[in-house]
Amino acid sequence: MKQMIIEGQNILTGKIDIGGAKNSAVALIPASILAKGKSIITNVPNISDRDALIDILKILNCEVTLNDDELIIDTTNLKNSLIAEKYSSRLRASYYFMGALLGKEKHVEIYIPGGCNIGSRPIDIHLDGFKALGARVTIEENKYILDADELIGTDINLRFASVGATINLMFASVYAKGTTVIHNAAKEAEIINIADFLINMGANITGAGTDTITIKGIENRELKGATIKVLPDRIEAGTYIILGALIGDNLTINNIDPTTIKALTDKLTQMGSKFTIKDNSLTISKSPNLKAIDIQTAVYPGFPTDIGQPMSVLLTQSHGTSVFEETIWENRMGHVPSLNKMGANITVNNMTATIKGPTPLKGCEVIATDLRGGASLVIAGLIAEGKTIITDVEHILRGYENIDKKLQQVGAKITIKEI
Numbered sequence: 001m002k003q004m005i006i007e008g009q010n011i012l013t014g015k016i017d018i019g020g021a022k023n024s025a026v027a028l029i030p031a032s033i034l035a036k037g038k039s040i041i042t043n044v045p046n047i048s049d050r051d052a053l054i055d056i057l058k059i060l061n062c063e064v065t066l067n068d069d070e071l072i073i074d075t076t077n078l079k080n081s082l083i084a085e086k087y088s089s090r091l092r093a094s095y096y097f098m099g100a101l102l103g104k105e106k107h108v109e110i111y112i113p114g115g116c117n118i119g120s121r122p123i124d125i126h127l128d129g130f131k132a133l134g135a136r137v138t139i140e141e142n143k144y145i146l147d148a149d150e151l152i153g154t155d156i157n158l159r160f161a162s163v164g165a166t167i168n169l170m171f172a173s174v175y176a177k178g179t180t181v182i183h184n185a186a187k188e189a190e191i192i193n194i195a196d197f198l199i200n201m202g203a204n205i206t207g208a209g210t211d212t213i214t215i216k217g218i219e220n221r222e223l224k225g226a227t228i229k230v231l232p233d234r235i236e237a238g239t240y241i242i243l244g245a246l247i248g249d250n251l252t253i254n255n256i257d258p259t260t261i262k263a264l265t266d267k268l269t270q271m272g273s274k275f276t277i278k279d280n281s282l283t284i285s286k287s288p289n290l291k292a293i294d295i296q297t298a299v300y301p302g303f304p305t306d307i308g309q310p311m312s313v314l315l316t317q318s319h320g321t322s323v324f325e326e327t328i329w330e331n332r333m334g335h336v337p338s339l340n341k342m343g344a345n346i347t348v349n350n351m352t353a354t355i356k357g358p359t360p361l362k363g364c365e366v367i368a369t370d371l372r373g374g375a376s377l378v379i380a381g382l383i384a385e386g387k388t389i390i391t392d393v394e395h396i397l398r399g400y401e402n403i404d405k406k407l408q409q410v411g412a413k414i415t416i417k418e419i
Helices: 022-034 048-059 092-105 124-132 163-173 189-201 234-247 258-271 305-316 336-341 371-383 403-408
Strands: 002-007 012-017 038-042 063-067 070-074 107-111 136-140 143-147 155-157 179-183 204-206 212-216 227-229 248-254 275-278 281-284 294-296 320-325 345-349 352-357 365-367 387-391 413-418
Touching (some): 002 371, 012 234, 022 070, 022 092, 022 163, 022 189, 022 234, 038 189, 048 070, 048 092, 092 107, 092 124, 092 143, 124 163, 163 189, 189 204, 189 227, 234 248, 234 258, 234 281, 234 305, 258 275, 258 281, 258 305, 305 320, 305 336, 305 345, 305 352, 305 371, 336 345, 336 371, 365 371, 371 387, 371 403, 371 413, 403 413
Parallel strands (some): 012 248, 038 227, 155 179, 294 320, 365 387
Antiparallel strands (some): 002 387, 002 413, 038 070, 063 070, 107 143, 179 212, 204 212, 320 352, 345 352
16 A cells, blocks of 8 residues: 655646546557557556556457557457456456457456446446447346347447447447447547547548547458557646646646647636646646636536546635536545545535635645545645645556656655555
8 A cells, every 4th residue: 555745835846748648548458459460559658557457458368568658569369368356346447348359359258347436437338339239248246248249330329428438339349240320429539549549450430539430340351450649648737737726836737738628728717827838838837816616527528527626626725615516427526525624615515516715725644535536635735734645545546647756856745655
């Protein structure tokens, strides 16, 4: 077990380089098994979710080589095997092996995927889509078994624009007979990144980034290994940008795509935060007298659910009463007790938090209950008076590459140690 120790109220200045997007990398890695041969994924973030997926690839008899941020995956000797619970439970994204193995092998055995406790997170949308393509789904206690004699393209209408379901159904459809059309598809930039990888392999996919994605199955030929670069992580970027608005002095966030963080920068402008964007970087400093605002999370291009918890810390330092409404995951408020313990004034009613500010924060011992909630506590610790100790840091390390080192380089006093 690890803990993070933060000495707060040190001004942050300098440059932070954003790594590859967690939410893209965790799907690109399972996607590699759809092709035969060697694929190369670059700009892969150094996070624990990456390592968990590599372990699953090895179970499937893939040869994996990691060189810094480059991952080389050779599927030549792929062997379809049970993905045991001790592997699948380490991360939510293990479910991408469902779509990939179903598409390639027409058979999957995997235990229930894990991940953060931010809500019930059912995968029935995924399973309904698999069934529509012709798969049989059997659930034995905690194990899913998916089988298909053949997969046949069809129209699939998602009742919610789920990123995971959109990706999984793309995976399952690339080898299907005929054409699959996914309606109400998720439109995140990560979807485009993943579709580009499949297209580089030889898949026939159009419409990625819109609400209608069309996949024409390749049927009697095989996808070949390909190369893809993971796009910049807009959630990592957003987290550090929020930090800059709180305690930055010309803090520059490099390697960003400004179009993917517009929902955040629009809100910062509304609050009175001052920043400049030049090409693929954003420079931001602490702004006095930030205004309270209301935020409601939504599917892309709306305000990202993954940024809501870090953003709530900024709202504790804004003047007036803000309302943060989470619309996607019902357990996104797990960080609030810790923030209130530090001095915040937040009340929660179901999935809505009312935040009164500004309130000074004081360091104390707190618990990271999930990935983005943990990131919010890092932000809170960095602006708080005194020392903050965060336990269950493993949640944070699932999605933030070298977070301690990146923050140390810009002036933070932060360490991670084993306990």
